[in-house]
Amino acid sequence: MVGGRRRSRSPRDLAEDPEDWPHANLSGHPAAAVVQAIAAALQAVMAERGLSFRRLAEVSGVNRQTVNDVVVGRCWQDVATIAQLEAGLAVRLWPASPAGAGGS
Numbered sequence: 001m002v003g004g005r006r007r008s009r010s011p012r013d014l015a016e017d018p019e020d021w022p023h024a025n026l027s028g029h030p031a032a033a034v035v036q037a038i039a040a041a042l043q044a045v046m047a048e049r050g051l052s053f054r055r056l057a058e059v060s061g062v063n064r065q066t067v068n069d070v071v072v073g074r075c076w077q078d079v080a081t082i083a084q085l086e087a088g089l090a091v092r093l094w095p096a097s098p099a100g101a102g103g104s
Contacts, residue, residue: 011035012073021073037095038082043071045089060088
């Protein structure tokens, strides 16, 4: 499996200070840094538009708990989930490059 044992821990748990998620330092964890960049972008769009987890679930078709898990860094979301969120919000969440992901 890609990521090996690293994926047995949540992305936020790989941060030097998980309480700083989604802005924590994730040096040495490029995949977690991408997940973090997605979480930060999603959190920003939700705040800007005043969207609740429930409302985002309605517009994207992604389960409310999954949306919450993405934002708080509790899961390694899959491409289908990100695609649904991006389509529902009509924004790009995936960072332009891993170097553009926060904490690297």
